[in-house]
Amino acid sequence: MFMRTRRTHARQDAGRSAPPSSTFGDGSTADAFRFSDLFHLTRRPDSETPLAVARIRRFLSYYRPHIPLLLADLACAVIVAITALALPLCAHQVTRQLAALNNVPAALAGIYAVGGLMLALLAVQAVSTLFVDYQGHVMGAKMESALRRDVFEHCQKLSFGFYDRIRVGQLMSRITNDLFSLGELYHHGPEDLAISILKFAGATLILAQLDGPLTVLVVVVIPFAVAYSLHYSGRMNRALKLSRAQIGAINERVEDSLAGIRVVKSFANEDLENRRFEAENARFLESRRAGYWSEAFFSVGTTTFPQLITVAVIVVGALRVAQAKLEVGDMLTFLLCVAVLVDPVQRLANFVRLWQQGRTGFDRVMEILETVPDIQDRPGAVTIARARGSISFRNVGFRYDEDGPHVLLDLNLDIRVGEFVALVGPSGVGKSTLCALIPRFYEARTGAILVDGTDVRDIRLDSLRRNIGVVQQDVYLFAGTVAENILYGRPEATAAEVASAAKAAFADEFIRALPNGYDTDIGQRGVTLSGGQKQRLTIARAFLKDPPILIFDEATSALDNESERAVQSALAELARRRTTLVIAHRLSTVRNADRILVLTEQGVVEQGDHDSLIAANGAYAGLYRMQASL
Template sequence: MLTRPGRAAANTAPSASQTSARLRAFLAYYRPHLPLLAADVACALIVAASALAVPLCARWITARLGSPQGLGMPEIWAVGGVMLGLLAAQVLSTLFVDYQGHMMGAKMEGALRRDLFEHCQKLSFRFYDRERVGQLMSRITNDLFMLGELYHHGPEDIAIAVLKFAGAIAILLYVDVPLTLLILAVTPLAAIYALHFNHRMGVALKRSRARIAEINERVEDSLAGIRVVKAFVNEDLEARRFAAANDAFLESRREGYRSEAYFSVGTVAFGQLLTGGVIVAGAARVLQGGLSVGDLITFLLCVAVLVDPVQRLANFARLWQLGWTGFERMMEVLETAPDIVDRPGARVLPRATGAIAFERVAFRYEDDGPPVLRDLSLDIRPGEFVALVGASGVGKSTLCALVPRFYEVTEGAVRIDGVDVRDATLASLRTNVGVVQQDVYLFAGTVAENLRYGRPGATDAEVIAAAKAANAHDFISALPAGYDTDIGQRGVKLSGGQKQRLTIARAFLKDPPILIFDEATSALDNESERAVQQALLGLAHGRTTLVIAHRLSTVRHADRILVLAEGGVVEEGTHDRLIAADGAYARLYRVQASL
């Protein structure tokens, strides 16, 4: 069963088979660390065994003190030496568990975070069209924090709890059966109490995780758009929206803390009641002659040991709820299969000549949504410079996005050099296609690092040549550190035109045989636009180039201009021919010329 993350997925209870599959996936992360896990559990058992040995040493001493043969100093020193040895073993084992065990958990948490991030990289544009970055960030960061603790403390706490509980009960049964049966009668009540509030904690924690994800979403959205916020003087509006999300989170935590408080006080009260009951009942047994004072001391020491497993199981339950809810939210993403992947038998597409064919292509963004393209057929020759114009929403950007398979055609086929793009590997297909999108995006880092994103192994000379081709070299050289200048998050330290030219240079550096420019000159001033147009024409030589443009002045030199409308391609030809035809293109051109 595949689900998508978000509110709907968060509110859908997983099936039994899905829970079983998730549990197997959870345990699979132990596989690379099995030797370390075995050592960790072994050390945990040593800690438990050394704790159980103390009451036995105390019973041996008290029994010998009351016996006719008495107890000599050599024997006392010998028992003291044994107890010191047990303490040394306990300390060393605890050190190993605390350090190596925690490192094991941290490595497993890191592996989970890596797998989730890599899976997000594989998901298509369609996935990101419906998901929010803040929600995904929360799953990659917050939701995995407690998983490392769960992976570490889970096996350790269970091993110690089981051995201590079983060992303490065995010792108690050996010392006095009636008192032990009294303890065993109370234990199920404590377990039922713990399970009840443990379940309530789980529900509250899952709700809390969803709420903190909404806060991340709110913060990411507001801070990324801080210039828009300030431009519209909407700081108070954003503060109110954040306060609403924050209050919802606090309310979800209220129920969680309430259940956790009842849970914790119950386990503490159980230990105190158990100790008090043993003191009263044990004293009565001593008066009746059924129990010696030494046995009562042993019993009390064992009860103290017995309380620790209860507290450890309570801690495990808390960690389980914290970790498992995060793991489930992570799995909701991992179980979302990429809808655009390499077909079985997909082949590597060599460097293309650039022939592109759209064969009766239809496309819609959602299965039940309206069609964006219908029965569109189009042939683009190798090296041809083709411009796509038309009103917003007629499918120009969609048409271009089908070439590198950012989206999958609903019907028909897109071919490059006669090869269906679905039969080529994604890596080789997208290596052949360079895209400069309307939404300019630069990464935090230097100018050179952003340019080399187009080709990581490019030399300095190649980087500079690409910048010159995009009319960017002069302004880059004027920056404080030139190509080594840090441009900030999303290139915040640059103007809109400068950022646009860097993205064009990045595509130039990639040097693909097919170029797609989606409103690539929209943010440029007139002078820069003319310079980039000349660079674009030079780069387009020998390459197939698709240009989407609302500013028709950018496509006057195109080999062919395609005018798209809701019915598909309604006109095509050169600029002069379309102007002479006095059709849809000429009307668009006159409207822009009058502005």
């Protein structure tokens, strides 16, 4: 067996220390490098389809499950537009009936008939509007939910390397805030376009029939209104991008501070955290201020231009009435049609605003969806049932960055079925990295890792990881009960199996002493438990999984002496039935290992069982004596 290691720069073992800070492509802070750089490096190549076209297709694809509802929504939108156009025509008929007052009974009958028709049209319009507002919004919410689900599912596929570089707060912002406006766009986009086109075309045609010159006056103003709206909508979009990036930074600050609230309080640094938050909050306020400035001008324009058109129609229309070129009834109908004509302009401006907001959010989440997971199943990857547990490293090399130093180089190692192997040595020599390569948390750059003689890249990821149990030094428990956290190892397990796993991890006694036993809620990250109790729950979770291969990454580091001895006994019992790798700084936990590998910057400098290594009086013996003297 031969192995050489190289020390990493900032990371130790499995990338525990934080990488250098940088910024996202949208200007917000993040780890390691720009999110946009990650996106451009890893998005799926498609030489035939431009990125914008591909994204539009992806955007439209979310309508596919809702085509019947979309068609019904558009049909109701068409009815709303038609009834809106019909009402001014009905009013025109009423004014014509007023001209026939020399035959009062006939005129009144006509007025009543038209009035009844108008009420019927209003009823149809109200029902159609109700359908559009409710069902349309439900449709938009379902599409937004589907996209959020896709983003979350894709995040589950991304490797440890991705999360080493990207802050969770930024991802949370993209999964939540960035999708809020998409539901509105999905709903209002098609109906606003349909209503706008029908109303504009219909109203313009009616106006032209009533008075051509006055129609030209109205139509001439509309392009200026549209251009004004587009200009300030664009400015709003730029401000929106900045504010959304900044809310991501606020999420990061909040997540960091609240997750580490015990550290904050232990150092009495509440004021420091408040100042840090206030700095991010002030940047967010400034980004919103720019957006509100543009939004104010946008809002002023959308209200002023319609009023300007109305004033122009009243003044010029009155002049044409005085010149006997337009009848008073026609002028009244003209004003009503102008109101109908103005609505499409406002809807178009609203659509542009929604499009800008929705596209900004969609582009940001697409950067995640277009990030190709760097660890995937190979074509033809096989599913294995229960592995026997042999592990082999063949000329394995690994480094975290493409141009970074090697952590492992030319590693050759064989671990037999059922062997209990301990990895010891100083931090940063590749112990955790070595173990993280087996379940493919990271991918070996060179060489191959074999489980039962099969390259792990030829085994389906889910199948491979079901055969490997990992208990890490950094304990993570989910909010919920004790039983739910242990069941995470095997959700279909019975209560008896949960209790058996807890007993194997010597956790059953303290669990039963809790207020509600296994049904006790342990809070976020197991906040109500001690460090040793939390660690034993994670060990119980791994025991319940019952994998043929176990990896303990300094899993007993948080245990007191009594708990350590208990877990050590449990490990010894389990090791007789499965392949076990233990990374340990406390050498007392691995005295019973079948083989101990001593790793340094020079590689594996020693190997053997505890007694033989002590007798050799080498590096291991020195480490052991040093710990014994503490």
